[in-house]
Amino acid sequence: MPNYGISGLQKALSLSKMTESSPTQYYSLLQLQELLRDLIAACPMSQNVWIVAELSDVRESGGHCYMELIQKDTNTGQNVAKARATIWSNVWRKIRAEFVQATGQQFATGLKVMIRVTAGYHPQYGMNLNITAVNASFTLGERERRRREILAKLKAEGVYDLNKQLEFPRPCQRIAVITSATAAGYGDFRNQLLLNDKKLRFHVKLFGATMQGTQTAQSIITQLDTIATEHDKWDCVCIIRGGGASTDLDGFDDYELAANVTQFPLPIIVGIGHERDITVLDYIACRRVKTPTAAAEFLLSLGDRELSELYGLASSLLQIANNSISGARQQLAYISGHLQMAPVNALHHAEKRLDAATLSLSRIASTRIQPLRANLDRMADAIANATTNSVSRASMKLDSYSVLIEALSPKATLKRGFSITKINGEAITNASQLRSGDIISTEFFEGSVSSTVN
Secondary structure, X not given: OOOOOOOHHHHHHHHHHHHHHOOOOOOOHHHHHHHHHHHHHHOHHHOOEEEEEEEEEEEEEOOEEEEEEEEEOOOOOOEEEEEEEEEOHHHHHHHHHHHHHHHOOOOOOOOEEEEEEEEEEEOOOEEEEEEEEEEXXXXXXXXXXXXXXXXXXXXXXXXXXXXXXXXXXXXXXXXXXXXOOOOHHHHHHHHHHHOOOOOOOXXXXXXXXXXXXXXXXXXXXXXXXXXXXXXXXXXXXXXXXXXOOHHHHHHHOOHHHHHHHHOOOOOEEEEEOOOOOOXXXXXXXXXXXXXXXXXXXXHHHHXXXXXXXXXXHHHHHHHHHHHHHHHHHHHHHHHHHHHOHHHHHHHHHHHHHHXXXXXXXHHHHXXXXXXXXXXXXXXXXXXXXXXXXXXXXXXXXXXXXXXXXXXXXXXXXXXXXXXXXXXXXXXXXXXXXXXXXXEEEEEOOOOEEEEEOO
């Protein structure tokens, strides 16, 4: 291969003529990349120009700041351009301090910024934009602005804090997990949760969803609806996924998804991406953690808290039982010491009570029975007198009744000259009772006669 010592446009023209005149001729990859490097370096439009782009995957390493610059289609929201960019350490410290002072926030993923860049091309690492200045007045990126609009709308609707106000059940052991079945973060979550050293038990069920791309929001909403139909089977929901480029998390900045999360009846734990990654769900979920592993650690901390309280209750119960047994033992010892003397003391007290009762009865006999006896004697005399008087009066009455009866008897009447006429044994008081031929009897004081009525 010929050695091209020329640069820039001359080199490009030379290579172009070579390929046109000799199609079988070729040049190396390095030569092509050196050509691109020289062309970019020679173009004034690629040096120290101001551009507007959105920051993505911003990170600091070795004193330098690395990131991706992206541009989205305003209608579809899809990325239409992407480039790597670097702020070298000699200017990064100044840019970072000035940006924070002017905007009150870090130079971070999600911001839409105006920056001054110089394009460069490296044969091994490709194109990179070297950032030399930032217009701090141009701060909010499209992503961050969209998030703020969603959060403001949720606040206006009065649902922003609903899920954050829910309390985790005690104990919290039945976990519904929304993530991709193939996600490495899900495996880390299960291992951390189910293989814990304290042998805490959890029931975990996967509700598979798309966790990247345009279908992310609707896929998660569908699984939330499924869990809601059986919410009595679960204590909480975990929405987790591993890290990646910040642009991979755009699906979580969705109003419909956020509205579903805020109004979900169970507390939701969100562990999406890395610590530096922030989505709308991180603001509104009941609990936000850094990673899927951190979500498992949080659930373990809830279980550990319950376990500690159980240990505390067990210790308290043991102390109460020990105190009760100790008190019972003291009482038993006291009773045992006095048990032998108890029958003797009881018998002695009984004898004293019996003596007192005997003396009391004796006093009662002398003070109450004697007067009663005198009364009985007086009552006996009165009864005897009353009986005699009553018998005498009754005898007199009987004598009077005897005289009266004797005077009123039929014999006494007949003796006075009267007679009694009867027919068939019945006395006749009226002559009309008789008929001619009747046989009647007439009774006198002495004797009787029979007659026939004519």
